[in-house]
Amino acid sequence: MREYRRLARLACKGQAMTNSYTWVQWNSHKKRYDTVLAACCLLYIIVFVGMSYVVHQGEHALSIMVVLIRAFSTLAIVLLHIILCIGPMSRFTSLVSPLLYNRRHLGVTMFVAALIHSGLVILYYGGFGIRAPLPAVVDGYASFATISGFPFEIFGLAALLILFTMAATSHDFWLAFLSARSWKILHMMIYPCYGLIVLHVFFGILQSEQHPLYGRMMILGVGLVTTLHLVAGLAERKRDAQGLAADSNWVDIGEVTNFQEGCGAVICLRDQERVAVFRHGDGLSALSNVCAHQGGPLGEGQIVDGCVTCPWHGYQYLPGNGQSPPPYHEKVPTYELRIDGTRVMLNPVPNEPGLAVKAALIPAGNETGDA
Amino acid sequence: MSAIGVLLWVIAAYYAVGVLVAIRFVLVVAPRADPAYRGAPWRVRLLFFPGAVAVWPVTFRIARFAGKDGMGDEHES
Numbered sequence: 001m002r003e004y005r006r007l008a009r010l011a012c013k014g015q016a017m018t019n020s021y022t023w024v025q026w027n028s029h030k031k032r033y034d035t036v037l038a039a040c041c042l043l044y045i046i047v048f049v050g051m052s053y054v055v056h057q058g059e060h061a062l063s064i065m066v067v068l069i070r071a072f073s074t075l076a077i078v079l080l081h082i083i084l085c086i087g088p089m090s091r092f093t094s095l096v097s098p099l100l101y102n103r104r105h106l107g108v109t110m111f112v113a114a115l116i117h118s119g120l121v122i123l124y125y126g127g128f129g130i131r132a133p134l135p136a137v138v139d140g141y142a143s144f145a146t147i148s149g150f151p152f153e154i155f156g157l158a159a160l161l162i163l164f165t166m167a168a169t170s171h172d173f174w175l176a177f178l179s180a181r182s183w184k185i186l187h188m189m190i191y192p193c194y195g196l197i198v199l200h201v202f203f204g205i206l207q208s209e210q211h212p213l214y215g216r217m218m219i220l221g222v223g224l225v226t227t228l229h230l231v232a233g234l235a236e237r238k239r240d241a242q243g244l245a246a247d248s249n250w251v252d253i254g255e256v257t258n259f260q261e262g263c264g265a266v267i268c269l270r271d272q273e274r275v276a277v278f279r280h281g282d283g284l285s286a287l288s289n290v291c292a293h294q295g296g297p298l299g300e301g302q303i304v305d306g307c308v309t310c311p312w313h314g315y316q317y318l319p320g321n322g323q324s325p326p327p328y329h330e331k332v333p334t335y336e337l338r339i340d341g342t343r344v345m346l347n348p349v350p351n352e353p354g355l356a357v358k359a360a361l362i363p364a365g366n367e368t369g370d371a
Numbered sequence: 372m373s374a375i376g377v378l379l380w381v382i383a384a385y386y387a388v389g390v391l392v393a394i395r396f397v398l399v400v401a402p403r404a405d406p407a408y409r410g411a412p413w414r415v416r417l418l419f420f421p422g423a424v425a426v427w428p429v430t431f432r433i434a435r436f437a438g439k440d441g442m443g444d445e446h447e448s
Contacts, residue, residue, distance in 0.1 A: 021411040023418060139375040151375060161382070168421035177405060178429065186426070 021173050033102045037109060044078070045071045055211075065124045070205075072117035077197065079110035081221045084194060088232030100312060104170045107190075111167035118160055121153075152203035159196040162189050180292060198222060243268030250338070250345040253277065256362050259284060259344070264308065266299035269348050274299065275335055277344070278308055278319050283359030285319035286335035286346060292353075293330065321356040339363065386424060392431050393423035400434040 026034075048071040049064075056062045062070075082099070083106050089096045099106065126133035138157060143149030166187055175183045198218070206215050244251050244267065253267050259279040266289055267275040274289035276299030287308060289299045296312030303309065307316035307325060317324055317332055324330040331354035336347040339360050351357060372380075397420050401408045408416070423430050 021407055021415050023415050135376060135379055138379065139373055154375060154378070157382075164421070165425040168425045171418060171422070173401075173405065173408065173411075173419055174422050176407070177401070177433070178426075182429075 021171070025172070029098075030102060030105065033098060034105055037102075037105065041075060041079075041109065041113070044075050048074065065120060069117055069120045069124065072113050072120065073205075076110050076113035076117060077201070077218075077221070079106060079113060080190075080194060080197065081225060083107055083110060084190070084225045085228055088228040091232045091235060097311070107163075108167045108170055111163040114160055114163055118156065147203065148207040150203045152200050152207075155196045155200035155203065159193045159200060162193040162196070166190065166193075175293070180294065184295060194225070239268055240270065243270040243272075243274075245270050249347060251348050253344050253346045256284075256339060256342050256344055262303045264299040264301050264303075266297065267346065272348060273350065275346060275348075276301075276308070277337070277346070278303055279362070280306070280319050280359070282362050284337050284339070284344060284362065285357070285359045286337050287317060287319065287322045288333040288335075288350060288353075290332065291315050292332050298332070320359060321354055323354045385427075389424035389427035392427040392434075393420050396423040396427075396430045396434060400430065404433065 024030075045068075049067050052062060052067045052070070083103060086096050086099045086103055086106075090100045122133045122137050126136035129136050138151060138153045144151070166189060169178070169183070169186060178186065201214070201218050206218070209215075244253065251269065253275075259265055259277060261279050261281075263279070265277045267277055267286075269275065274297075275286050276289040276297075277284060277286045280303050287298055289297055291298050291310040291312065293310065293313055293315040296310040296315070298308055298310055298317070301309045301311040303319065304316070306318070308319050309316050315324065315330060316328075317330070320334075322332040322334040333350035333353045334355050334357045335350055336357055337360035338345045338347075339362065342363075344360065397416055401416075401419065401423075408419075
């Protein structure tokens, strides 16, 4: 896994950062990932259709259109659950790194599955009447007074529009244009979208389907997503609460020998942004732990070719000034460090992004932190 | 017309305006605002069109801001 992350970083170097735009920022890893993803989706559809014919026979037999509608909807829901679980799981294991690294591709695939589901629904249920297909589906048999007659399609439509917005703005161009903060807020819409999809399922298929499998799977999924987010959130909160108190000018962040050559270390400061500290040669440098690209944890990355490299998408920064090497323009805040004897001291006040700071030189005899 | 019918018309109107704003955005605004965009081939620029339709109030606001304050020049420096 560590090897994968190293190769992924090297492979995406020079492609992930925003100097020019390409259709899809493919590299050998992403191509392999997308091929596997497409194969898995196709396999899922084939297995779902096959299983449906086995389970629903005789008078319960379903038409191929209904089976496909269900196949693509469940595929989208499975992908959505994977997407939502990646973030919290990455807090506990690096096994999900390949998924985290390619989460946007997973998201766009999920949108395509949801779009095919919607297209099939509109074609099958609304395509042959005298009304326009979409109003016929969404408004056709609406009855707000009953649960079984509630127009659940409206939840699905709202979720689809959110997914469309997220997929359409998933390119790095939009990240640069909207700013990382706005882009992040926009893409946090995945959570309301998830809520809408749960409602869509509850008021839709769960009202008509007699088999308990769909209901159980949905409860399991919601429980898994909720539990993972709660556990990860509490763990992060505990980590921050145990962080160093930054109530003085300089904070003791540990022995010099604790910092390994070329590797990052995340320093938690109470009520403040985390700091990434890197040892490079005989010096130590500190940057904000938050990557300017998508907020990736820089302190969990490494130094590659003399640059601090984000483990998520390979964005790079010079350790001395927090600036991306030319021709890129990304910057992160820097911090001052000094060494008192064998202890490393951090000034918890962040500098302006991109401000050059001298590395704290490690005294001779303290070079035992090699990786 | 039912409440859902009105809602569908509102959604349709939103995206119809979005298409108009997005055409200007892809042709005029984005090349001014982002130097990297200017070097992108046309098929890549078309990729940004759906996004401009989806978030047209934001792009419209940024376009107005760019027109007043010369945001494009700032980004070039």
